Amino acid sequence: MIDMMPYAQALFEIGIESQKDAIYLDQLKACASVWMSDQELVAVLKHPKIKREQKEQILSACFEKAVDPVVFRYLRVLNQHDLCAYIPEIYQAYKKCYDKYHHIEMVEVYSAASLDAKQVEDLKKVLSKRLHKTVELDVKVDPKLIAGLKVQTADFVLDNTVLARANEMKEQIKKS
Template identity: 35%
Template sequence: MRGVLAKRYAQALFSIGLDDQAHEAYGQELAGFWASLKAAGQIGQVLSSQAYPKEVRSQALEAILAQAKLARVVGDFLRLLLLKGRFGFLEAIVQAYQKLLDDKNGLIRGTVTTAGPLDDSQLAALKSALGAYIGRRVEVTVKSDPAIIGGVVAQLGDLVLDGSLRAKLNRLGRLLGTT
């Protein structure tokens, strides 16, 4: 439910952004606003919480917007979220918007997990290989996890390519267990 609503709000803003040819800027402003709010700590909770009167939350938002200097559309979007009591969905909306933006730009984001360090050339080669396979530009976050023992685990959206030694050993274990 939360995901569906967030996606709808993101879709609405993204449509306006496309019309305004400012979808990249709206996305960056929204993501930046969310990052600032998250960094500010308690203020984000105040804006999201129904426990505070709407006027208080509205005044707080206006104060932040006055400082943030966001595009009018983004500001109105945030005011709408507050009005509809959906400010708590902002993180999911940012993620959904980013996805829409990535789809629009032919970009897919993911995670690459390795047991050992991955140098830049290897990472570039890997991104290239993954991009060729998936047909999009690939942006990955690299994580290190010794539990996979060796090899690489790449996750791009719903797609998981597991080339780790841990997976191979697990497959071997299942194979031995069924014989």
């Protein structure tokens, strides 16, 4: 697999210079969504027997008027290097650059039951304060946890679920 970070970094640096990094993030996300939903487009962009000029015509018809001119030129350059089919991976790499630069941390939260909007917002505030970063939550429901929350960041896991406590008790009983 090709490392897409250098390609994402190039656009991100242009975005920072022009103060359009958030716009480019949104537009890459939209492009990635198109790529993910249209496998025929991806197949065409990856196909070695289809000429780059034909691929560029497709890109032009789909995106020239829909995205910032810099993003469109970026798509054209990717096409010239046979990398245009990898927009979802480039978007993920760009998002990492964006999040790092803006001190945003993605936090996965597992809960036994659905959290309401106030609970999510309160958790976001607590975690932002503790991590000294802006926090984006990815909340997932896992009924096997019985009760409580499991919070996972890039640096730590906080497991305050009944399942974790039960497993811990089980390990202590085994040792006795």
